[in-house]
Amino acid sequence: xxxxxxxxxxxxxxxxxxxxxxxxxxxxxxxxxxxxxxxxxxxxxxxxxxxxxxxxxxxxxxxxxxxxxxxxxxxxxxxxxxxxxxxxxxxxxxxxxxxxxxxxxxxxxxxxxxxxxxxxxxxxxxxxxxxxxxxxxxxxxxxxxxxxxxxxxxxxxxxxxxxxxxxxxxxxxxxxxxxxxxxxxxxxxxxxxxxxxxxxxxxxxxxxxxxxxxxxxxxxxxxxxxxxxxxxxxxxxxxxxxxxxxxxxxxxxxxxxxxxxxxxxxxxxxxxxxxxxxxxxxxxxxxxxxxxxxxxxxxxxxxxxxxxxxxxxxxxxxxxx
Numbered sequence: 541x542x543x544x545x546x547x548x549x550x551x552x553x554x555x556x557x558x559x560x561x562x563x564x565x566x567x568x569x570x571x572x573x574x575x576x577x578x579x580x581x582x583x584x585x586x587x588x589x590x591x592x593x594x595x596x597x598x599x600x601x602x603x604x605x606x607x608x609x610x611x612x613x614x615x616x617x618x619x620x621x622x623x624x625x626x627x628x629x630x631x632x633x634x635x636x637x638x639x640x641x642x643x644x645x646x647x648x649x650x651x652x653x654x655x656x657x658x659x660x661x662x663x664x665x666x667x668x669x670x671x672x673x674x675x676x677x678x679x680x681x682x683x684x685x686x687x688x689x690x691x692x693x694x695x696x697x698x699x700x701x702x703x704x705x706x707x708x709x710x711x712x713x714x715x716x717x718x719x720x721x722x723x724x725x726x727x728x729x730x731x732x733x734x735x736x737x738x739x740x741x742x743x744x745x746x747x748x749x750x751x752x753x754x755x756x757x758x759x760x761x762x763x764x765x766x767x768x769x770x771x772x773x774x775x776x777x778x779x780x781x782x783x784x785x786x787x788x789x790x791x792x793x794x795x796x797x798x799x800x801x802x803x804x805x806x807x808x809x810x811x812x813x814x815x816x817x818x819x820x821x822x823x824x825x826x827x828x829x830x831x832x833x834x835x836x837x838x839x840x841x842x843x844x845x846x847x848x849x850x851x852x853x854x855x856x857x858x859x860x861x
Contacts (some may be wrong), residue, residue, distance in 0.1 A: 552841055562640070568750070593643075593666050595654060600647035601640035601667060605631045608701070609676040610859070612639040613664070613684030613805040615707075616788055617781040618772040619646025625848045626855070633856060640667055642687070644780020646772065655783035657791045658687060660687045665695035677859055679704040682815060683788040693796035704805045704855060707841045710793035710824050721819040728789040735782055750813035753840030765845055789859055797827035804831045805858045807851065809839030832858070 590598045602620055610630050612623040618640035627637045642646040643663055644655055664687065668676070676699055680688035685708020692700050703777040715722035747769035749755040752762070773781070779797040797804075806828075808821035817835065825833040834854060836843060 563603065577721070581654050590648075591640075591670050593663055597649045597651055597654065597663070599640055599649075599663055599667060601638060602627065603636070603638045603671060605634075607634045607636045608859075609636045609638055609671075609673045611664075611668075611673065611678045612637070612714055613678065613687045614639070614642065614645070615682030615684050616784050617645060617776050618769065619775060619854055621768070621772055622845070626679070626844065626852060629848070629852050630856075635859075638667075638671065638673070640664070641776075642684075642756060644784065645773065645776040650777030650780060652777075652779045655780045655787065657686060657690050657787050661690040661694055665692045667762035668695070674699050675701045677702045677704070678834050679706065679855065680708060681706045682841065683709060683784065686788060686791055689793045689796040689800065690791075692802065693799040696800075696802070700802055702776050702803045702805070702859065703800065704807065704858065705821075705824070706807045706844055706851070707815055708806070708820065708824075709788050709791070709815055710797055710820065711827060712792040713789045713815065713819070715770040723819070725789075728785050731785045732782060735778065735785070738807060738819070739778055739781070740770075740774060743770045747842075750841065752842045752846050753809075753813065754809060755813075756811070756840075758858070760846075762846070765842075769819045774782070774835075793824075795846060797824055798829075801829055803858075804828050805855075806831060806833045807836070807839065807843075807854065808833070809836045809843045811838050812841045812843075 583622055588600075588602050590600055592598050600620070604627065611811075612620065612626060614620055614622045621639045623639045627639060631637050642660055643649060644651045678688045678692060678696075678700060680686070680703075685705035688703050688705060689708070689710050694702050699842070712719055713723050714728070715724045734745070744766065747766045751769065753759055754761045754766070806821045806825055808817045810817055820831055821835070825831045836850065839847060839850075
């Protein structure tokens with residue numbers, strides 16, 4: 541075989557393999573347009589599926605295992621893939637694990653409307669009803685923590701056992717007369733400007749810097765985490781991500797926290813450069829009826845990804861109590 545024939549043969553092999561893989565996938569029929577969830581394979585019938593909401597938005601979700609449901613809510617601008625480690629860990633512990641891509645994010649519809657916290661929570665309520673989730677534990681990171689707070693407060697009655705907010709945005713991030721320790725609007729304007737100017741570069745800069753604390757001296761930088769953050773971000777819609785900056789910075793969750801009547805664990809890194817602990821968890825714990833605050837010295841905003849062995853153990857302990 542000559543040298544120039546080898547690439548051709550490898551190419552044919554790749555094409556043949558891809559064709560075989562595509563042939564093995566289920567055909568996607570009209571169910572996708574009628575509000576019916578379609579499984580991509582599982583004896584349970586919904587290992588990876590889509591839910592069509594009342595306004596026609598398709599929400600991608602994963603649903604693995606059996607047992608008490610644990611529902612994971614991702615942060616901006618990511619997807620359910622951000623919870624891969626936790627999904628596998630808690631599945632092995634005997635839980636049923638569920639995670640969805642928020643509207644406008646990941647594999648869900650790239651929405652241009654409905655990108656607000658009320659709609660995020662309503663989407664979750666539709667998914668919880670469709671999957672008949674009861675006695676569930678909801679775990680949210682960052683913006684996902686705000687989504688958990690809004691969902692549990694407004695829709696969780698009779699369905700939620702506990703909630704966990706990790707590095708979460710509540711009560712409210714934006715600096716104002718009522719919230720003098722908050723983050724100035726100029727910071728969020730900078731997010732919007734960077735996203736609009738060069739989203740691809742911005743989505744490299746965030747995980748390379750403050751999100752995982754990789755800008756700190758001596759940080760153990762993971763290129764895999766950086767690239768995975770970028771990959772997830774670029775899967776979503778630019779308009780939905782742009783709108784979500786206003787959502788995570790300006791939504792006030794004060795009343796949500798006051799209304800929640802189930803146990804809530806707040807987990808927050810003391811070196812969180814994205815959602816500073818002094819204006820989030822330290823305030824939020826005072827609003828909760830049944831709250832527990834656990835802080836982590838030196839850990840960053842994305843600590844559940846950089847230090848899963850620590851976070852998973854504490855999550856498990858809370859779930860089992």
